Amino acid sequence: MPGFIEVKDIVKIFGKHVVLDDINIEIPYGKIFGIIGENGSGKTTLLNTLIGFYKPTRGTIYFQGLDIFKDMHGVETRFGFATQAGSFYPKLTAEENLWYFGRLYQIPRQELKERIRKLLDLVELTYAKKSLGEELSTGMKRRLDIACALIHKPVVLILDEPTEDLDPLLRKELLTLIKRINENGVTVIITSHLLEEVEELCDLVAILHRGRLLKMGSPTAIEREYGKNEVVKLELESKNYQVFIKKLIQHGGKVEDVDYEGQKILIYTPKGDRLLSLIMSTAKALKEKVNHVSVDKMSLNIIFESIVRGERKND
Amino acid sequence: MTNIWNIILKNFRLLIRSKTSSLVVILGPLLLIFLVGMAFNTTSLYDLRLGVYTPSYSELTNSLVDNLKGNFLVTELDKQDQCINGVKTGEFNVCAVIPADLQVTTKENIIFYVDYSRVNLVYNIISVISSQLQNESTKLSTELTSDLLTRLNDAKVSLVEKKSDINSINSNNNQAITNINAAQKNLVDLELQANYQVDENATSSEKNMAEKLEDAADAINRSLNLFSSTNNLLDQNKDAVSSVSGAVDSVISTVSGLSVSEATDIVSPIKTQIEPITIKEEHINYLFPTLLILMIMFISILLSSTLLINEKSTFAYFRNFITPTSSFTFLIGNFLTNWFIAIFEVIIIIGFSAIFLFKDNFLTTGLLSVLVLAVGAVVFILLGMVIGYTFRSGETANLAAISIASVMLFFSNTILPIETLPTYIKSIVVFNPFVVIESMLKKLILYNAGLADQGWNFLILFGYIMLLGLIAYIMNESTKRRL
Numbered sequence: 001m002p003g004f005i006e007v008k009d010i011v012k013i014f015g016k017h018v019v020l021d022d023i024n025i026e027i028p029y030g031k032i033f034g035i036i037g038e039n040g041s042g043k044t045t046l047l048n049t050l051i052g053f054y055k056p057t058r059g060t061i062y063f064q065g066l067d068i069f070k071d072m073h074g075v076e077t078r079f080g081f082a083t084q085a086g087s088f089y090p091k092l093t094a095e096e097n098l099w100y101f102g103r104l105y106q107i108p109r110q111e112l113k114e115r116i117r118k119l120l121d122l123v124e125l126t127y128a129k130k131s132l133g134e135e136l137s138t139g140m141k142r143r144l145d146i147a148c149a150l151i152h153k154p155v156v157l158i159l160d161e162p163t164e165d166l167d168p169l170l171r172k173e174l175l176t177l178i179k180r181i182n183e184n185g186v187t188v189i190i191t192s193h194l195l196e197e198v199e200e201l202c203d204l205v206a207i208l209h210r211g212r213l214l215k216m217g218s219p220t221a222i223e224r225e226y227g228k229n230e231v232v233k234l235e236l237e238s239k240n241y242q243v244f245i246k247k248l249i250q251h252g253g254k255v256e257d258v259d260y261e262g263q264k265i266l267i268y269t270p271k272g273d274r275l276l277s278l279i280m281s282t283a284k285a286l287k288e289k290v291n292h293v294s295v296d297k298m299s300l301n302i303i304f305e306s307i308v309r310g311e312r313k314n315d
Numbered sequence: 316m317t318n319i320w321n322i323i324l325k326n327f328r329l330l331i332r333s334k335t336s337s338l339v340v341i342l343g344p345l346l347l348i349f350l351v352g353m354a355f356n357t358t359s360l361y362d363l364r365l366g367v368y369t370p371s372y373s374e375l376t377n378s379l380v381d382n383l384k385g386n387f388l389v390t391e392l393d394k395q396d397q398c399i400n401g402v403k404t405g406e407f408n409v410c411a412v413i414p415a416d417l418q419v420t421t422k423e424n425i426i427f428y429v430d431y432s433r434v435n436l437v438y439n440i441i442s443v444i445s446s447q448l449q450n451e452s453t454k455l456s457t458e459l460t461s462d463l464l465t466r467l468n469d470a471k472v473s474l475v476e477k478k479s480d481i482n483s484i485n486s487n488n489n490q491a492i493t494n495i496n497a498a499q500k501n502l503v504d505l506e507l508q509a510n511y512q513v514d515e516n517a518t519s520s521e522k523n524m525a526e527k528l529e530d531a532a533d534a535i536n537r538s539l540n541l542f543s544s545t546n547n548l549l550d551q552n553k554d555a556v557s558s559v560s561g562a563v564d565s566v567i568s569t570v571s572g573l574s575v576s577e578a579t580d581i582v583s584p585i586k587t588q589i590e591p592i593t594i595k596e597e598h599i600n601y602l603f604p605t606l607l608i609l610m611i612m613f614i615s616i617l618l619s620s621t622l623l624i625n626e627k628s629t630f631a632y633f634r635n636f637i638t639p640t641s642s643f644t645f646l647i648g649n650f651l652t653n654w655f656i657a658i659f660e661v662i663i664i665i666g667f668s669a670i671f672l673f674k675d676n677f678l679t680t681g682l683l684s685v686l687v688l689a690v691g692a693v694v695f696i697l698l699g700m701v702i703g704y705t706f707r708s709g710e711t712a713n714l715a716a717i718s719i720a721s722v723m724l725f726f727s728n729t730i731l732p733i734e735t736l737p738t739y740i741k742s743i744v745v746f747n748p749f750v751v752i753e754s755m756l757k758k759l760i761l762y763n764a765g766l767a768d769q770g771w772n773f774l775i776l777f778g779y780i781m782l783l784g785l786i787a788y789i790m791n792e793s794t795k796r797r798l
Contacts (some may be wrong), residue, residue, distance in 0.1 A: 051637055076639040087634035091332040092325065097631075103321040104638040132332070148634060 004029035004187060005050070005156065009059035012045055012211075019045045020056070021211040027204070032178070032188040034202030034219075036195055036304060042211040043191040047158050050189065051079050063156075077105065080154035080186075082145045084161040090134035094125050094144050097133055098151055105152035112151075119147045123177060139170035143177065150181065157181060159190045163197055175201050195304050207304060214307055222303060229256055230272030231296050234279060235264045237289035247286060253278045259306070264292065268306070272296075318640050322648025323655070326622065330652075333625075345663065347610060364388045365444075366407035368398040370415035375455075379413065382451055383444070399428050409444065419455055453582055461578035471570040474563050481563060485556045492549045499542045507532040604756035605729050607664065611657055611688050612720055612749060615695030616702070619653040620716045623703025627794065642791050650696055650787075657692035661685055683759050683766055690776050691752035697783035704790030723749040751775050 005027040012020040020042045027033045037043050048054045050061060052068050052075045061068045068075045081087075088097040095116060102112040120126040123143035128136060136144060142162055149157060159178065163171040175197055182188050192198050198205055199219045207215040207222075215222055236244060241258075245267070249255055253275050257268040269275045272295035283290050296302060365387040369376050383389050390407065392398045398410040408430070414423035427444060513525040626632055626649070635645060665681050665688075699716060706712040726744045727733065733744050744750060751772050758769065766773075 053633075053637060073639055076637060079637075081634070081637055083630060083633065085630040087630040089325065089329060089629055089631045091329045096325075096328065100321060100325050101634060101638065104318060104635065104640045106317070106639070152638075 004064060005189075006062040007046075007050070007059075008062065010046070010049060010056045010061065011058040012042075012049060012054060013057045019211050020049065023059070023208075023211075023213050025206055025213065025216060027187065027189060029187055030182070030185060031203040032182050032190060032201055034198035034205040035189065035191045035208060036193060036198050036205060037191075037208035038193065038308060040210075041208040043208055044160055045211075046208070047081070047160050047189065047191060050158060051075055051081050077152060078155045080149035080152065080157045082142075082149040082157070082159050082162060084164045086133070086141045086145045088133050088141075088144055088148050091132060093130050093132055094120065094136065094147075095129040097144065097148055101148050102151045107152065115151065115153070119150055122150075122180070123147045139166055139173065142166065142170075142174055146177065146181070150186075154186065156187045156189065159188065161191055161193070163192060163194060171197065207307060209308055229268045229270055231302055232267040232269060232272055232275050232279065233261065233264050233292065233294045233296070234267060234290070235292040236283070237291055239263065240288070241265045244282065244286065244288060247282050248275075248278055251278050251282055253282075257306075318644050319648045319651065322645060323652045326626075326649065326652035329625070330622070330656075343614075345660070363409070364390070364407045366390050366392055366398040366401045366410040367413065368392045368395045368410065369413035369417070373416045373418060375419065376413055376417045379417070379448070379451055383411075402428050402430050405430075411444070419459065456582040457578045460581045464578055464581075467570055467573075471567055474567050478560070478563055478567070481556055481560045485553065485560065488549055488553050488556060492546055492553070495542045495546050495549065499539055499546075502535045502539055502542075505535060507535055604760050605753055607661070607684070607688060608691060608749060608752045608756060609724065609729070610664070611661060611692050612695050612723065614660055615653060615657050615692045616699040616716045616720050617713065618656060619649070619696045619699030620703040620706075620712045621709065622653060623649060623700055624706070624709045624712045627703070627707070628709070643788065646700070646788060646791055650693075650700065653696040653699070654689075654692060657696065658685070658689055661688045661692070680759055684756060687752060687755045687759060687766075687769075690773065690780075691748065694748045694752075694776055694779045694783065697780060697787050700787045701783055701790055704787060704794050723747055726750075727753060729753075746775060748776065748779055 005025075007023055007025040007027075010020050010023040011018065023042075023046065035043050035046060045054060049056055050068075052061075052072050055069060063071075063074060063078070066074060089100070092100060098116045098119060099112065102115065107115065116129075117126075120129050123146060125136075125140060125143055125147065128140060133141065133144065146157075146159070146162070149159075162178070163174055166174060171194075178188055178190065178201060190198070190202065203218060205215075205217065205219050205222060206213055217225075234241075245255060245258060245265070248267075254269050254271060255267055255275075256270065259266040259268075267275065276293065276295055279293060280290070282288075363386075365383060367380055367383070367389055368391075372380075380389060380391065390401075392401070395412055398407070398412065401407040402410045410428040412426045412428070414421050414425065417425075425448070427441070429441065507528060513522050517525070636642075662685060665685055698719065702712055702715045702719070706715055724730070726736070726740070726747055727749045733741050733750065736744060755766075755769050755772050759766070
């Protein structure tokens with residue numbers, strides 16, 4: 001169902017600061033939609049606008065063809081939202097939190113009891129239902145927050161950096177949970193700056209940079225677009241990269257672009273293996289000591305970094 | 316309604332689980348009332364320190380100082396400066412400088428040095444000491460007057476006793492005059508001629524007789540003259556005795572005619588008595604309405620602002636806003652939570668105080684007091700909510716809450732009577748909700764006046780409720796935008 005959620009020409013300005021600049025996004029039904037971007041890129045503001053909490057300065061958002069700002073009740077009852085901070089009361093138990101928010105959605109008592117039972121089961125918190133929110137571990141808190149967001153059976157679940165601060169194991173568990181929720185017919189919109197998980201989880205990805213939408217599409221399509229290159233990471237003892245790259249090109253090395261990452265230089269090339277052997281021979285010829293060299297495929301992470309770096313140069 | 320109850324239940328759970336808050340909110344005011352009750356449940360002033368200096372002691376000075384020692388911690392000092400400086404340093408509450416050799420006839424005044432920066436205490440001290448000295452002064456006056464009256468009375472008794480002697484003198488005098496007159500008449504009746512002519516032939520005895528008769532006539536004439544003179548003197552005596560008698564009568568009549576015969580009537584011819592318009596005696600009784608409203612004001616403002624700040628500082632606050640529940644419902648839910656707690660406190664305190672304060676009229680005065688405090692609590696809770704919505708951090712909100720409550724307390728009758736304020740400030744202060752509610756409670760609790768004439772005060776409170784309710788709602792909406 002394309003156009004399930006349509007973000008049309010959204011501009012959001014706080015004071016003189018343009019936080020969202022002419023954003024146009026279409027989110028289809030039943031998909032997991034990822035929004036990636038650096039801190040301050042406008043991800044959270046976009047999510048807050050999606051749930052109608054912020055009114056855009058210009059533009060609007062359609063949910064199933066209806067302007068959400070003219071039908072807030074529709075958004076409130078059909079969107080669920082989980083923040084990175086955990087939007088529940090730490091002094092209430094898991095069960096009490098779910099009961100409280102469920103009653104705010106005016107869910108009848110009997111139905112709510114059953115729904116809480118199922119949700120606690122889904123997020124695997126049944127054993128901790130009598131524990132206070134503040135007593136839960138970080139992973140459990142994140143799961144409780146998601147449960148709170150799902151209490152009214154929303155058709156859209158919005159998750160703002162849900163895996164932030166989680167260790168790899170908990171992160172994996174949470175991603176599995178999100179997939180399970182999505183499999184139940186809930187469209188998921190998720191923000192993250194951990195691009196591996198977005199790549200693994202999302203059907204569609206939008207890249208935001210300083211309030212602008214830079215790219216949108218499936219991770220595969222984006223990788224395909226940028227995937228013609230590989231990236232060689234090189235660290236020389238002398239750090240004399242300008243001379244080295246010049247010699248490398250003279251020796252026939254194909255260098256599309258270069259960038260820096262700390263002490264290392266990133267060399268974008270269509271043929272990483274060939275460039276690697278040229279690097280070794282050039283280093284030998286120049287008597288340069290190589291501290292590190294590696295070849296990577298262009299992952300979403302590298303593509304994101306590449307795009308953002310390009311944008312920074314343009315800015 | 317379900318949602319409101321849900322919000323209230325959640326708020327109570329949060330409050331109960333935050334043990335410190337619960338203790339502060341629930342036990343704090345009760346403890347405050349208990350301590351204040353213990354401290355003020357008396358009619359006397361304790362431990363007032365009085366410095367006394369006099370260049371030299373007399374019997375009267377000693378008596379006065381002994382009398383003061385019965386009520387104050389009196390320190391007798393050798394130097395006047397030491398005494399006055401003692402008040403400045405707080406060593407003494409009052410310094411009394413007594414003239415040297417104080418006597419009843421001493422013209423100099425006893426001077427009291429007091430620290431007017433401690434306004435309430437000064438008035439109390441002046442009142443107590445004045446009362447003590449007045450008693451001493453009255454005692455002296457009474458003794459002197461009593462002596463005077465006794466002597467006057469003795470004189471009167473003596474005069475009355477001697478009045479019979481005067482009468483006796485008068486009577487004897489009259490008798491003497493009568494006797495003299497009779498004797499005079501008898502002598503005149505003898506008709507003896509002073510010039511007895513005897514012829515030459517008369518015998519010698521006749522001549523002798525004539526001479527004797529002539530001598531007798533002369534003697535009679537002289538006696539008559541003497542009688543006449545004596546009679547005049549007796550008449551004069553009679554007049555004098557009559558005059559003395561009249562004077563004595565007048566003195567006796569004047570002394571008897573004195574309308575006061577008791578020394579106290581002369582010392583205090585106009586008798587005054589301070590009669591309280593209430594029957595309560597201990598300080599706590601007069602303070603109780605103020606204490607009640609003070610407690611409700613601080614609880615309501617601090618609790619409502621703190622609860623809101625706590626709510627705003629949890630991330631759950633954001634989730635509340637994205638549920639299909641109106642801001643108004645949250646506002647009412649939060650308001651009712653605070654209101655129920657305030658009412659709970661009021662009921663407990665009024666309930667306890669019913670034992671000693673309301674006694675027979677608990678069902679009227681007690682319940683009406685709860686009603687007034689319930690309305691008052693609405694005003695203060697809404698004020699606290701406005702503060703809670705306005706400020707972002709607990710520290711600033713608490714500071715604002717305490718500052719505003721303190722301003723209301725300061726511009727009330729609690730510290731200084733509002734009558735002492737400039738007119739233009741007084742015209743504003745009378746609308747201070749603290750003053751309005753305190754006045755209502757005083758009328759209820761101290762004068763048992765009911766609520767019949769409290770319409771204007773209720774109107775003022777309802778005005779505040781409407782205004783603060785509106786501001787709280789606007790601030791709540793504004794807070795939502797600031798999230």
